[in-house]
Amino acid sequence: MELAQLRFLVVDDxxxxxxxxxxxxxxxxxxAIDFASDGEDALSKTNQAQNDNKPxxxxxxxxxxxxxxxxxxxxxxxxxxxxxxxxxxxxxxxxEDKNIIKALKAGATAFITKPFQPDGLISKLGDVVKxxxxxxx
Amino acid sequence: xxxxxxxxxLQVADILEDAIRTTLHDTFKVSTEIRPWSVQKEPLPPSNxxxxxxxxxxxxxxxGCFVTAFDRTVVAKVLASYGVTAEPDRSMLHDAVSEMTxxxxxxxxxxxxxxxxxFEMNIPYVIDExxxxxxxxxxxxxxxxxxxxxxxxxxxxx
Numbered sequence: 001m002e003l004a005q006l007r008f009l010v011v012d013d014x015x016x017x018x019x020x021x022x023x024x025x026x027x028x029x030x031x032a033i034d035f036a037s038d039g040e041d042a043l044s045k046t047n048q049a050q051n052d053n054k055p056x057x058x059x060x061x062x063x064x065x066x067x068x069x070x071x072x073x074x075x076x077x078x079x080x081x082x083x084x085x086x087x088x089x090x091x092x093x094x095x096e097d098k099n100i101i102k103a104l105k106a107g108a109t110a111f112i113t114k115p116f117q118p119d120g121l122i123s124k125l126g127d128v129v130k131x132x133x134x135x136x137x
Numbered sequence: 138x139x140x141x142x143x144x145x146x147l148q149v150a151d152i153l154e155d156a157i158r159t160t161l162h163d164t165f166k167v168s169t170e171i172r173p174w175s176v177q178k179e180p181l182p183p184s185n186x187x188x189x190x191x192x193x194x195x196x197x198x199x200x201g202c203f204v205t206a207f208d209r210t211v212v213a214k215v216l217a218s219y220g221v222t223a224e225p226d227r228s229m230l231h232d233a234v235s236e237m238t239x240x241x242x243x244x245x246x247x248x249x250x251x252x253x254x255x256f257e258m259n260i261p262y263v264i265d266e267x268x269x270x271x272x273x274x275x276x277x278x279x280x281x282x283x284x285x286x287x288x289x290x291x292x293x294x295x
Contacts, residue, residue, distance in 0.1 A: 014236035019219040064258045093243025114240045115164035
């Protein structure tokens with residue numbers, strides 16, 4: 001499946017970051033983009049999308065957020081088999097190796113550090129699309 | 138890990154310079170010109186900037202503050218480059234300063250932790266008025282962004 005056909009949820013407490021990601025995705029033809037501004041909001045939207053039989057293909061997830069942080073949300077989603085086919089990409093200013101390893105061990109599909117360049121984001125998402133094609137059955 | 142004092146020295150200034158170039162110039166496409174850094178204890182002069190503040194914490198120990206000051210026109214330019222073409226309101230300006238502070242601090246934290254610190258990520262807050270800071274020693278790195286005066290300040294509790 002092409003990147004442009006996928007459904008995205010962009011989770012970040014900052015409007016500016018959501019705009020940056022949205023701009024990069026739209027440039028590559030993506031139209032199905034939803035947004036959440038904290039982990040609780042994201043959990044609710046992810047579950048609702050699943051219940052509506054329109055699950056997100058890729059979550060782009062910040063780490064430091066109010067209410068429920070991105071790492072805790074990642075653990076919650078990976079503990080729920082309904083979301084096993086959803087790729088979860090951490091997109092965060094937490095860029096130390098120990099945190100990258102921690103997130104990957106918890107089930108993150110990929111890890112992108114801020115600041116990012118649009119081309120770098122899209123390239124990484126290309127790898128994630130391959131992961132999805134292998135895991136989406 | 139035992140706490141290591143936060144020294145305000147050339148190494149920190151170099152880390153901040155790199156963070157400014159990577160974040161503002163390379164990512165947000167803002168022209169930047171770094172000015173000479175200094176260390177002082179005196180309160181900062183007024184700047185007419187929006188101020189982003191991140192506490193530098195390691196566990197329950199506060200090591201100081203990481204503070205950014207951005208001219209409003211620079212913040213508005215960054216927002217405009219991502220489609221916010223109307224006059225940005227206060228909450229939008231605060232949001233952008235918060236994210237820019239978040240990214241700059243993330244780069245600073247990573248490099249400092251590679252030097253033996255164990256600083257943690259926090260959620261920044263933004264204020265409109267001048268940050269009068271504290272009586273702590275401060276490393277001040279002024280820079281021009283789009284020709285406007287901005288700066289990063291790191292205060293250290295030792």
